[in-house]
Amino acid sequence: MSSPSAVVVLITGANSGIGYAASKVIASASAKYHVIMASRSIEKGNAACSAIQAAGIKGTTSSIQLDVTDESSIAAAVKAIESDHGRLDVLVNNAGIASRAPTLKEQLERTFSTNVVGAAIVAEAFTPLLLKSAEPYLLHISSTLGSLSLSGEFDYGIDARAYRMSKAALNMLMVRVSMTLGKHGVKVFAVCPGLVESNLRGEGAQERSAGGKAGDPEVSGQTILRIMEGGRDADVGRLVNKDGVVAW
Numbered sequence: 001m002s003s004p005s006a007v008v009v010l011i012t013g014a015n016s017g018i019g020y021a022a023s024k025v026i027a028s029a030s031a032k033y034h035v036i037m038a039s040r041s042i043e044k045g046n047a048a049c050s051a052i053q054a055a056g057i058k059g060t061t062s063s064i065q066l067d068v069t070d071e072s073s074i075a076a077a078v079k080a081i082e083s084d085h086g087r088l089d090v091l092v093n094n095a096g097i098a099s100r101a102p103t104l105k106e107q108l109e110r111t112f113s114t115n116v117v118g119a120a121i122v123a124e125a126f127t128p129l130l131l132k133s134a135e136p137y138l139l140h141i142s143s144t145l146g147s148l149s150l151s152g153e154f155d156y157g158i159d160a161r162a163y164r165m166s167k168a169a170l171n172m173l174m175v176r177v178s179m180t181l182g183k184h185g186v187k188v189f190a191v192c193p194g195l196v197e198s199n200l201r202g203e204g205a206q207e208r209s210a211g212g213k214a215g216d217p218e219v220s221g222q223t224i225l226r227i228m229e230g231g232r233d234a235d236v237g238r239l240v241n242k243d244g245v246v247a248w
């Protein structure tokens, strides 16, 4: 059981990219933070957790298995966190994919299964634990690529149809969850982390860096930290990035 003064943070997809960087930034920021790094592969999750601990952090980290497309895995994680901590203060719904399956149908099915259905059922499953927190935050890691208005105006040279559709749907999920949980004190956000280095586009150097255009995922981690520390409370219920509010 964590001490009542600890802030218990759960990040899905924490073994890589933004989830890993956010875990490191948060655990480095203060001794009060305990970051539970959730990964679908417990081996990758344990390795990522150990790497952060070896880097020297003020707070603490632990690792848990959680596949957002597997209800039994989600239920087991809820049970373990309830038993270990009794509550959850911050949920960062970060796990996401950009499927490169050969057909649009497969891309849509795979991408929605993780980015929309997975995010929705993870948020639903952890809601009872969030409601036990004195200061709960629920962050959905979305993207400006899911903005309906900006997709028409700025093409960004990327079709990414299934991915864009999934993030537009995630934004709607966030609005509805915010309407419901906001009444109970949960601050709900959608967050565009910016174009940053990760495995989202592929694991080669070119894909990871988006041809050199991608920034440092620790900047995304700082944005997430600022939101959960209350620095963006004026924008609750909106799609935000590091600079402000993004148009829907």
Ligand SMILES: NC(=O)c1ccc[n+]([C@@H]2O[C@H](COP(=O)([O-])OP(=O)(O)OC[C@H]3O[C@@H](n4cnc5c(N)ncnc54)[C@H](OP(=O)(O)O)[C@@H]3O)[C@@H](O)[C@H]2O)c1
Pocket: 012, 013, 014, 015, 016, 017, 018, 019, 039, 040, 041, 044, 066, 067, 068, 069, 094, 095, 096, 097, 114, 118, 141, 142, 143, 144, 192, 193, 194, 195, 196, 197, 198, 199, 200, 201, 214
């Ligand atoms: N990087 C960017 O430029 C950018 C921009 C806007 C939004 N985003 C969003 O940021 C989030 C994080 O992505 P990233 O860029 O950091 O990419 P990443 O390096 O590929 O990280 C994605 C993470 O999600 C995990 N994941 C995938 N499917 C999962 C599942 N079914 N259950 C649990 N975990 C699963 C991955 O695990 P494995 O390692 O096992 O695959 C990995 O840990 C995503 O929601 C993405 O859409 C990223």
